[in-house]
Amino acid sequence: MRVFSYSELSYAWIFNEYPTFVQEDSRRFVSQETGHLYIAKVEPSDIGNYTCVVTSAVTNTNTLGSPTPLVLRTDGVMGEYEPKIEVQFPETVPAAKGSTVKLECFALGNPVPRINWRRTDGTPFPSKIMLRKSNGMIEIPNFQQEDAGLYECITENTRGKNVAKGRLTYYAKPHWVQLIKDFEAAVEDNIYWECKASGKPKPSYRWLRNGEPVALEGRIQIENGALTITNLNLTDSGMYQCIAENKHGTIYASANLRVVASAPDFSKSPMKKLIQLLKGSTAHFECNPKASPKATTIWKKGGELLQENERTSFLKDGSFQIANVSKSDAGSYTCLAENKFGKASSSTTLLVTGSPGPPEHVKVDEITATTAQISWYEGLDNHSPITGYIVQARTPFSVGWQRARTVPDVIDGRTFMATAIDLNPWVEYEFRVVANNKIGGGEPSLSSEKVRTEEAVPEVPPSEVSGGGGSRSELVITWDPVPEELQNGEGFGYVVAFRPLGITTWIQTVVTSPDTPRYVFRNESILPFSPYEVKVGVYNNKGEGPFSPVATVYSAEEEPTIAPSGVSASSLSSSTIEVTWIPIPWKMGSGRLLGYEVRYWNNGGKEQSSNKVRATGKETSVKITGLMSNLIYYTAVRAYNSAGAGPFSATVNATTKKPPPSQPPGNLEWNITDSRVVLNWEQVRAMENESEVVGYKILYWTSSQNQLSILDTNRTSAELLLPLNDDYVIEVKAVTDGGDGISSDQIKVPKLASMFTE
Numbered sequence: 232m233r234v235f236s237y238s239e240l241s242y243a244w245i246f247n248e249y250p251t252f253v254q255e256d257s258r259r260f261v262s263q264e265t266g267h268l269y270i271a272k273v274e275p276s277d278i279g280n281y282t283c284v285v286t287s288a289v290t291n292t293n294t295l296g297s298p299t300p301l302v303l304r305t306d307g308v309m310g311e312y313e314p315k316i317e318v319q320f321p322e323t324v325p326a327a328k329g330s331t332v333k334l335e336c337f338a339l340g341n342p343v344p345r346i347n348w349r350r351t352d353g354t355p356f357p358s359k360i361m362l363r364k365s366n367g368m369i370e371i372p373n374f375q376q377e378d379a380g381l382y383e384c385i386t387e388n389t390r391g392k393n394v395a396k397g398r399l400t401y402y403a404k405p406h407w408v409q410l411i412k413d414f415e416a417a418v419e420d421n422i423y424w425e426c427k428a429s430g431k432p433k434p435s436y437r438w439l440r441n442g443e444p445v446a447l448e449g450r451i452q453i454e455n456g457a458l459t460i461t462n463l464n465l466t467d468s469g470m471y472q473c474i475a476e477n478k479h480g481t482i483y484a485s486a487n488l489r490v491v492a493s494a495p496d497f498s499k500s501p502m503k504k505l506i507q508l509l510k511g512s513t514a515h516f517e518c519n520p521k522a523s524p525k526a527t528t529i530w531k532k533g534g535e536l537l538q539e540n541e542r543t544s545f546l547k548d549g550s551f552q553i554a555n556v557s558k559s560d561a562g563s564y565t566c567l568a569e570n571k572f573g574k575a576s577s578s579t580t581l582l583v584t585g586s587p588g589p590p591e592h593v594k595v596d597e598i599t600a601t602t603a604q605i606s607w608y609e610g611l612d613n614h615s616p617i618t619g620y621i622v623q624a625r626t627p628f629s630v631g632w633q634r635a636r637t638v639p640d641v642i643d644g645r646t647f648m649a650t651a652i653d654l655n656p657w658v659e660y661e662f663r664v665v666a667n668n669k670i671g672g673g674e675p676s677l678s679s680e681k682v683r684t685e686e687a688v689p690e691v692p693p694s695e696v697s698g699g700g701g702s703r704s705e706l707v708i709t710w711d712p713v714p715e716e717l718q719n720g721e722g723f724g725y726v727v728a729f730r731p732l733g734i735t736t737w738i739q740t741v742v743t744s745p746d747t748p749r750y751v752f753r754n755e756s757i758l759p760f761s762p763y764e765v766k767v768g769v770y771n772n773k774g775e776g777p778f779s780p781v782a783t784v785y786s787a788e789e790e791p792t793i794a795p796s797g798v799s800a801s802s803l804s805s806s807t808i809e810v811t812w813i814p815i816p817w818k819m820g821s822g823r824l825l826g827y828e829v830r831y832w833n834n835g836g837k838e839q840s841s842n843k844v845r846a847t848g849k850e851t852s853v854k855i856t857g858l859m860s861n862l863i864y865y866t867a868v869r870a871y872n873s874a875g876a877g878p879f880s881a882t883v884n885a886t887t888k889k890p891p892p893s894q895p896p897g898n899l900e901w902n903i904t905d906s907r908v909v910l911n912w913e914q915v916r917a918m919e920n921e922s923e924v925v926g927y928k929i930l931y932w933t934s935s936q937n938q939l940s941i942l943d944t945n946r947t948s949a950e951l952l953l954p955l956n957d958d959y960v961i962e963v964k965a966v967t968d969g970g971d972g973i974s975s976d977q978i979k980v981p982k983l984a985s986m987f988t989e
Contacts, residue, residue: 409425441470526570562581600654689718705751830867867881899978936957
């Protein structure tokens with residue numbers, strides 16, 4: 232097996248006469264490495280003269296060698312033998328990255344050997360690999376690191392096989408990953424100059440300065456290809472070369488280092504002439520003079536040297552910063568830069584912009600009932616032009632200052648007069664003005680002197696006109712009084728008009744007090760619960776205003792005149808009785824029945840100091856609770872409406888039941904039988920003054936959900952079928968006519984599932 236890269240020479244063989252060339256196949260092979268012709272098994276047809284032809288790709292010429300005869304020997308017979316590899320190879324074959332690698336392998340033998348290729352690690356060949364010349368050559372284009380490895384050429388026939396092995400190793404000439412560039416640095420600065428190259432094997436680095444190796448000393452060091460020079464001086468200037476090399480090649484990168492020394496100079500980086508900032512923002516002053524070495528800086532405001540405080544700070548790059556700027560920070564700021572070669576300075580002016588100051592001299596020039604003409608003078612714009620004004624008004628009745636409607640509606644920054652409109656007559660006003668700019672609204676002006684608008688006829692009638700109720704023969708009319716700010720002048724009062732429904736003539740009366748919310752008309756001719764149309768108007772010294780919309784109001788009702796019948800009382804428990812009755816007949820023309828009132832007292836009390844409960848609407852029973860046990864209670868019932876209450880019914884009585892036993896069920900026990908909880912407890916025996924026990928009530932619930940379940944029984948035992956996956960809490964109480972008794976001690980039954988598991 233032989234390996235070679237691209238060659239400028241190629242070889243061929245002429246058989247006997249030109250242009251008959253030897254045709255390569257599995258039996259015949261021409262090595263492009265040596266030019267030799269190999270015939271694995273000679274046949275009679277191979278007898279003849281062979282001439283080597285060498286072709287130069289450079290000169291495009293052919294050179295012929297001397298003919299060599301091939302003669303067939305007749306003194307023996309060729310026997311079969313195993314393959315004998317004639318093309319040998321080194322154990323290690325270096326191959327360059329990106330090159331085309333060709334491996335040749337050919338063997339003599341009888342029968343003619345077959346040739347195959349493989350990688351010993353079993354990796355399959357990628358599609359780019361090609362087998363040529365009846366497998367006598369393998370071609371690997373664009374050789375990469377993953378193509379490196381141990382390759383085998385396997386030759387075999389029926390007599391045996393032979394194998395040639397060769398290791399392809401990958402190498403790459405150095406090539407640049409990072410080049411050095413021209414560099415300019417200040418004297419006394421430091422430089423870190425890095426060049427990077429890749430290659431296989433890894434390249435080593437050397438540095439030259441002006442063609443000579445860089446002399447390493449304390450301030451000049453080379454590490455991993457990077458050149459570091461500290462505390463630069465002018466003599467360090469020059470042409471530098473970084474050299475990367477491995478055994479396959481050497482590459483160079485060149486750049487100039489220029490070390491400069493100069494006094495501070497602001498000509499190419501002056502400070503801004505003007506810095507304009509919003510109040511409350513952060514001011515940042517940059518100071519970047521060209522200086523070699525780097526200059527030190529100090530800052531002044533005007534002629535005063537600046538110091539750091541809670542709002543100001545000096546940054547490492549020489550700049551200066553003020554947080555939360557205010558108007559007092561405005562002014563001229565100077566950066567003074569200095570190094571050993573000289574000094575320089577540059578200045579800027581800081582303007583702090585904010586919302587406008589308050590307008591001045593706000594006054595009311597003219598006043599009417601609903602308008603006020605207002606004028607003012609411009610205040611400070613705080614370095615941002617005023618774009619408009621807003622007029623605000625305040626009265627004794629308003630909640631603070633309110634924006635006033637004005638003409639013009641939008642007041643621009645060059646207008647210093649406006650008319651406030653839609654004011655209320657006969658109300659005391661004061662005005663102020665707020666200026667705006669692009670930053671926002673400014674501080675309000677001082678308020679104007681207080682002025683009162685002129686009087687006018689009232690425009691707003693009372694609201695919520697209604698009425699009803701009162702005593703017999705009365706018509707009660709009510710309304711919400713008009714607020715003072717809407718009365719429009721002195722002498723304000725109300726005109727109350729009313730008429731029976733269906734009558735055309737209005738009856739009118741005057742109520743002179745502006746705060747009065749009602750008027751009562753009394754006349755014996757007024758029928759109970761009769762509909763009236765009513766309206767309420769307004770007036771003041773300027774004249775009469777509008778009336779409210781007409782409302783329908785009913786005259787006073789007639790109280791009930793008869794008592795309920797069929798009244799009865801019954802005891803429900805030791806603390807509750809129920810009273811029932813038959814409702815009274817009622818004519819709607821007399822009013823509206825609101826309900827019934829039940830009076831009750833015990834035999835130790837007095838009827839005059841009785842308690843009362845009410846049942847609304849058409850209810851015909853009521854339960855009276857919170858009573859004492861085993862005691863007679865007397866009750867009476869009467870109907871009522873808005874006009875009053877009617878006569879009481881006849882008195883009836885009921886005796887509350889004895890109280891339940893004061894002792895709870897004792898010795899509550901439980902056990903499990905066939906996944907059921909069996910409960911047992913001691914019987915509760917009532918005392919003479921207690922209600923007899925008629926049964927028991929078992930209450931149980933889960934400890935997680937508190938959802939109560941109840942089981943009633945007349946025995947002193949019970950069975951509960953409970954779910955398996957919850958804890959349960961259980962208690963028992965006695966049941967009597969007088970109510971439920973005291974609960975037993977609670978017991979807790981754990982999850983039945985866990986008990987059965989155990």
